[in-house]
Amino acid sequence: MGLSxxxxxxxxxxxxxxxxxxxxxxxxxxxxxxxxxxxxxRRAAVFCMFEPVTRPYAIAFMLARGGTRIDGGGxxxxxxxxxxxxxxxxxxxxxxxxxxxxxxxx
Numbered sequence: 001m002g003l004s005x006x007x008x009x010x011x012x013x014x015x016x017x018x019x020x021x022x023x024x025x026x027x028x029x030x031x032x033x034x035x036x037x038x039x040x041x042r043r044a045a046v047f048c049m050f051e052p053v054t055r056p057y058a059i060a061f062m063l064a065r066g067g068t069r070i071d072g073g074g075x076x077x078x079x080x081x082x083x084x085x086x087x088x089x090x091x092x093x094x095x096x097x098x099x100x101x102x103x104x105x106x
Contacts, residue, residue, distance in 0.1 A: 003035055004055050006046045008067035009074065014044035015065045023061045028054060028089045043070075052100055053089060060085040 008014065017037040024031045033054035035047040046062065048055040059069065060081055069077045084092060084100065092100075 002050050003047045004050060006059055007070050008044050008062045009070050010042050010067050014039050020058065020061055024057060027057045056081050056085050
């Protein structure tokens with residue numbers, strides 16, 4: 001399974017890894033698809049396994065904390081998030097969760 005890399009730049013200090021993990025556990029119930037987190041000055045990178053749920057919640061957290069999503073060259077990247085990140089994953093009906101998880105399988 002591959003990894004997605006999402007990079008962010010912050011006006012100040014990026015959030016700590018523990019804050020991101022705490023958010024993901026609160027929203028998802030686990031961090032199974034979260035791989036790692038790197039900080040370099042005002043920039044941070046989030047590494048998640050390819051699956052349709054963890055990554056959007058991680059991106060939403062980073063944006064809410066004041067980050068701007070950037071590409072490898074430091075240019076801003078437009079970011080559209082699915083509406084499901086507006087509430088905890090387990091608050092969605094079981095059929096919605098199942099459909100979302102398996103809709104990415106080709």
